[in-house]
Amino acid sequence: MTKFKPALEKFLISVLIFTGLVSGLVIAEIGLRIAGFEYSRFDIVDYYRGWADRPNFSSWFNLEGGSYVQINSEGFRDREHTKIKPENTLRIALLGDSMVSAYEVPAEQDMANLIEQKLNTDPILAGTKVEVIKFGVRGYGTDQELITLRQKVWDYSPDIVLLAFYHYNDVIDNSRALSSEIYRDVAYHFLKPYFLYEKGHLVLDNSFVNTSDYQAHLSWWSKGLDQIRDHSRLLQFLSEVKFHLNAGKQVGLWRSIDESLEPTVYDEVYREPTDSQWQQAWQVTDELIKLMHSEIKTKGADFIVATVSDGMQIYPDSSVRQKFIRRLGVTDLFYPEKRIQALGDRYGFKVINLAPIFQDYADKNKVCLQGFDNLIHCRGHLNLQGHRLASNVISQELSQEIQQIKTRNRSGGGEGV
Numbered sequence: 001m002t003k004f005k006p007a008l009e010k011f012l013i014s015v016l017i018f019t020g021l022v023s024g025l026v027i028a029e030i031g032l033r034i035a036g037f038e039y040s041r042f043d044i045v046d047y048y049r050g051w052a053d054r055p056n057f058s059s060w061f062n063l064e065g066g067s068y069v070q071i072n073s074e075g076f077r078d079r080e081h082t083k084i085k086p087e088n089t090l091r092i093a094l095l096g097d098s099m100v101s102a103y104e105v106p107a108e109q110d111m112a113n114l115i116e117q118k119l120n121t122d123p124i125l126a127g128t129k130v131e132v133i134k135f136g137v138r139g140y141g142t143d144q145e146l147i148t149l150r151q152k153v154w155d156y157s158p159d160i161v162l163l164a165f166y167h168y169n170d171v172i173d174n175s176r177a178l179s180s181e182i183y184r185d186v187a188y189h190f191l192k193p194y195f196l197y198e199k200g201h202l203v204l205d206n207s208f209v210n211t212s213d214y215q216a217h218l219s220w221w222s223k224g225l226d227q228i229r230d231h232s233r234l235l236q237f238l239s240e241v242k243f244h245l246n247a248g249k250q251v252g253l254w255r256s257i258d259e260s261l262e263p264t265v266y267d268e269v270y271r272e273p274t275d276s277q278w279q280q281a282w283q284v285t286d287e288l289i290k291l292m293h294s295e296i297k298t299k300g301a302d303f304i305v306a307t308v309s310d311g312m313q314i315y316p317d318s319s320v321r322q323k324f325i326r327r328l329g330v331t332d333l334f335y336p337e338k339r340i341q342a343l344g345d346r347y348g349f350k351v352i353n354l355a356p357i358f359q360d361y362a363d364k365n366k367v368c369l370q371g372f373d374n375l376i377h378c379r380g381h382l383n384l385q386g387h388r389l390a391s392n393v394i395s396q397e398l399s400q401e402i403q404q405i406k407t408r409n410r411s412g413g414g415e416g417v
Contacts (some may be wrong), residue, residue, distance in 0.1 A: 040061075042057060042059070049140070049193065049209060053101070057070075065372040069107075076137070081156060085131075086190050091132075091158040093156065094111075101138055111391050116389030135149075143288055150295070163304070166342060167306040258332045289343060302401060305350070306351075307351065310333075316363060316365075333355075337356070341353060354390055361389055369385050
């Protein structure tokens with residue numbers, strides 16, 4: 001018996017350690033549930049666009065701001081819409097990324113819903129029912145938005161397509177060279193289609209579908225892990241920690257405002273590009289917007305671009321902005337707006353630049369229009385005040401556009417709105 005005693009002791013110690021570990025995991029799981037912690041993964045891989053939101057999925061989103069998010073059957077954060085447009089209805093398709101999906105705020109208080117409400121109570125548009133349909137997915141670049149336009153938007157026969165262009169990461173997202181380095185540690189973000197500008201036109205490169213990383217996401221074990229993760233708060237917590245460690249350091253989530261004054265690769269968007277990668281990224285971006293405009297015009301719809309501000313452009317302390325401008329070596333932070341405006345002037349589509357209006361409002365009222373206290377102060381996504389102001393500005397411009405559409409329809413003898 002004596003000779004078995006060391007082995008027995010080792011076995012009992014192993015049992016105790018295993019039991020303690022399991023008990024600790026169970027206690028952690030229960031504790032996270034009691035605390036109301038939930039960090040669900042909303043996206044799935046998509047053959048055409050790289051990733052998309054999970055159709056008919058719903059969960060709480062608390063990473064930044066906080067709201068209950070419901071994804072419709074088409075894979076967008078919106079209510080259900082009939083594909084056949086109702087009579088006497090004017091439809092606006094809102095394309096974009098996370099600025100449009102707006103997980104950070106309740107759906108009824110986001111830009112799209114507020115625009116719809118304002119237009120439907122506009123006395124000038126009396127007799128016209130306006131429907132705003134959201135086609136926004138977190139992390140999308142203009143390239144994925146163009147594919148979304150082709151695959152999803154036209155099924156709903158929109159009269160106006162409104163592109164929400166968030167320059168701070170959209171230009172990077174349109175470049176394989178820039179985004180593959182920045183997003184190397186962020187799930188899915190490098191597994192996406194790109195457009196290359198070759199011999200005077202854009203060429204789609206969807207070679208990501210042949211990579212081992214993409215194929216791994218389609219495997220049974222990856223899908224099984226996703227199923228387990230959906231039901232485990234502990235795995236969700238660990239995933240959030242990983243996101244913060246990887247994505248946070250990439251996009252500078254953890255920098256103080258003083259540290260934020262040191263320009264990063266993202267801030268190259270504020271000046272005329274001299275680096276070849278940035279020149280190519282901007283060229284592809286320009287061509288994507290031009291192609292989008294051309295295809296929308298061919299369909300007989302109107303095209304509008306709304307450029308969405310970044311937090312530093314509209315930081316409510318002008319001395320902070322000026323310090324950043326000096327360090328960056330530019331005269332102002334409106335290069336993206338000027339470039340897109342020049343593009344619109346050249347090719348004949350309306351551009352709504354939000355940043356100058358937001359900056360003026362922030363200066364006068366000393367408020368942050370982007371950012372949430374649970375992530376980063378004054379930087380990040382539009383908060384409730386930001387969505388309200390954006391809806392005010394955009395709905396006024398859309399009201400004028402709708403009046404012009406109605407005038408054209410009457411003079412053309414059409415039966416539309």
